[in-house]
Amino acid sequence: MEKPDRNAHESKLNELNAQFEKLKKDKDKVQQKIEAAMTSGKNTELGKAKDAMVTLRQKKGKLIDEKRAIRAELDVLKQVGDKLVKDKKDAKSSVRFNSVEEIEAEIKKLQRRQETTSMSLTEEKQLIKEIDGLLASKGKVKDLKSKDASLDDIKKQRGTINDRIKAKDKEIDAVSKEMDEVGAKIKSLAEKDTAKRSTLDSLFKERDGFKKEISVVLKEKDTVRDDFREKNNAWWNSQRAVKAQRQIQYEEEKKAREEEKAAYLKKKEEEELKKVPYEEEMGLCDYLAEYLERTYLNGGSSGSKIAVKKEEVIAVKDDPFAGMTASVKKNDEEFFSKGKGKKKKRQRANKKDTAAPFTLSVDSFEQFGSIGLNPPTKLEQVEASVKELREKKEWFSKQPRGSVPTAKDIRKKNEKNHQKLRQTPSTKPSGKFSASDDTFVPLGNGSSSAAGIPSWGAGQKSTTVSGDQVVNAADPTPADSSA
Numbered sequence: 462m463e464k465p466d467r468n469a470h471e472s473k474l475n476e477l478n479a480q481f482e483k484l485k486k487d488k489d490k491v492q493q494k495i496e497a498a499m500t501s502g503k504n505t506e507l508g509k510a511k512d513a514m515v516t517l518r519q520k521k522g523k524l525i526d527e528k529r530a531i532r533a534e535l536d537v538l539k540q541v542g543d544k545l546v547k548d549k550k551d552a553k554s555s556v557r558f559n560s561v562e563e564i565e566a567e568i569k570k571l572q573r574r575q576e577t578t579s580m581s582l583t584e585e586k587q588l589i590k591e592i593d594g595l596l597a598s599k600g601k602v603k604d605l606k607s608k609d610a611s612l613d614d615i616k617k618q619r620g621t622i623n624d625r626i627k628a629k630d631k632e633i634d635a636v637s638k639e640m641d642e643v644g645a646k647i648k649s650l651a652e653k654d655t656a657k658r659s660t661l662d663s664l665f666k667e668r669d670g671f672k673k674e675i676s677v678v679l680k681e682k683d684t685v686r687d688d689f690r691e692k693n694n695a696w697w698n699s700q701r702a703v704k705a706q707r708q709i710q711y712e713e714e715k716k717a718r719e720e721e722k723a724a725y726l727k728k729k730e731e732e733e734l735k736k737v738p739y740e741e742e743m744g745l746c747d748y749l750a751e752y753l754e755r756t757y758l759n760g761g762s763s764g765s766k767i768a769v770k771k772e773e774v775i776a777v778k779d780d781p782f783a784g785m786t787a788s789v790k791k792n793d794e795e796f797f798s799k800g801k802g803k804k805k806k807r808q809r810a811n812k813k814d815t816a817a818p819f820t821l822s823v824d825s826f827e828q829f830g831s832i833g834l835n836p837p838t839k840l841e842q843v844e845a846s847v848k849e850l851r852e853k854k855e856w857f858s859k860q861p862r863g864s865v866p867t868a869k870d871i872r873k874k875n876e877k878n879h880q881k882l883r884q885t886p887s888t889k890p891s892g893k894f895s896a897s898d899d900t901f902v903p904l905g906n907g908s909s910s911a912a913g914i915p916s917w918g919a920g921q922k923s924t925t926v927s928g929d930q931v932v933n934a935a936d937p938t939p940a941d942s943s944a
Contacts, residue, residue, distance in 0.1 A: 462699040465692040473685055481678045488671035495664045507650040514643045521636045528629045535622045542615045568595050738862040742832050745868060746854035749828060750847045757819075757843045830875075831868035832857075 500508075571592050575585065651658065737743075819840045829836040832853060837846040866874075 462696050464696050465689055467689075470685065470689045474682060477678055477682045477685070481675060481682075484671055484675045484678065488668060488675065491664055491668045491671065495661060495668065498661055498664065507647065510643055510647045510650060514640065514647060517636055517640045517643060521633060521640065524629060524633045524636060528626060528633070531622055531625050531629065535619060535626070538615055538619050538622065542612060542619070545612050545615070568592055571595075734862070739857040739860060739865075739867065742857045742868050743854045745828055745832055746850045746857070749825070750850040750854075752825075753837070753843050753847050753850075757840060758847070827872075827875075831871045833871075 571588055575588055580588070819838075821836055826836050834846075834849060834853060837843045
């Protein structure tokens with residue numbers, strides 16, 4: 462649906478408003494002529510009679526307003542009296558006696574019965590309860606008496622107000638009679654002034670004609686507005702329908718995407734189930750064992766060594782420097798030299814070969830922790846670590862799927878713990894790092910925990926290996942996957 466043109470609608474309304482204003486001005490001019498014709502004979506006998514009629518009407522209206530005010534007072538008293546009658550009726554229904562004297566006589570009678578009659582404990586309790594009820598009813602009886610007095614007072618007030626209303630009716634009747642006399646006089650005088658009357662009648666007809674034209678213009682304005690409103694509402698309804706249709710389409714596409722994703726995840730899960738359990742962990746054991754053997758032991762097999770591919774040498778075609786040789790200072794005749802000549806080389810003392818420190822990368826610590834083993838911290842532990850890796854691989858090959866956490870699960874858990882630690886504000890003052898601090902999270906998650914293991918780097922401070930992380934005390938940064 463096309464949206465209705467609001468500018469065209471406003472333009473049409475402006476045209477009708479201009480037409481309405483023109484007709485209103487013309488009608489006002491006629492009204493001024495009527496008022497001038499009517500006031501022209503104000504000082505005549507007819508004008509004086511009309512002024513007297515206006516005064517009498519105002520007087521009658523004032524008397525009627527006073528009568529309404531008096532009647533409103535009467536209505537208020539009637540409502541108060543009705544409420545008192547209802548309250549009195551309700552109070553009477555809960556009281557057996559009509560006076561305080563009767564209640565006191567009944568109480569004395571019951572007290573005498575209690576003192577002179579043998580009765581059970583239950584009967585005596587019932588008798589005491591009845592006496593208490595009679596004592597409480599004294600206040601209600603007194604309230605009834607006060608309500609009776611109030612009702613009598615209201616009746617007197619209502620009688621006074623009714624008398625005032627009757628007197629006001631007499632005044633209104635007298636004014637009405639006087640108005641009838643003045644009206645008859647005006648009628649007789651108006652019949653004599655026929656010329657002025659005919660002029661006024663023509664002006665009245667002209668004014669009524671303008672009123673009809675104005676009503677037609679106003680009706681047309683209402684029609685234009687209603688038509689635009691209907692079209693605009695229909696357009697908005699169509700927009701809502703289109704939006705609802707798009708929402709339905711979006712929901713269908715979303716459902717299809719979710720079904721497609723569920724099918725993909727199901728297929729992926731089925732493919733994962735077809736794979737060998739803990740294949741990644743066993744491969745990681747092989748990789749770490751071969752890396753340690755290749756790097757720190759001489760017993761690594763030739764197949765485990767990394768083969769470096771030599772770059773292929775490409776011969777140069779059309780070499781512009783073919784047949785040329787490099788110049789030598791001692792042999793070539795033409796040689797340009799600038800400076801003081803060749804200096805003698807200083808003989809430096811040969812440094813003693815220092816043994817490289819035993820180090821492992823941060824990634825290696827994380828890899829050991831993901832398979833639940835502790836990394837070696839010195840060269841003497843490498844062989845035992847390789848053996849432990851081989852045994853761990855054999856152990857993984859015998860575990861059923863899902864029996865132990867995978868390396869992927871351990872990495873996710875470590876990342877979650879690290880994220881939680883980063884988000885938690887430190888409550889301790891800044892200072893030197895301490896490996897025994899609660900914020901220290903070790904890397905490894907080995908089967909055996911060790912504390913105070915010597916450092917694996919020369920000249921470094923001691924390290925603490927615990928849980929599932931290993932941190933160098935000289936470098937307090939936790940060794941996690943983000944490092």
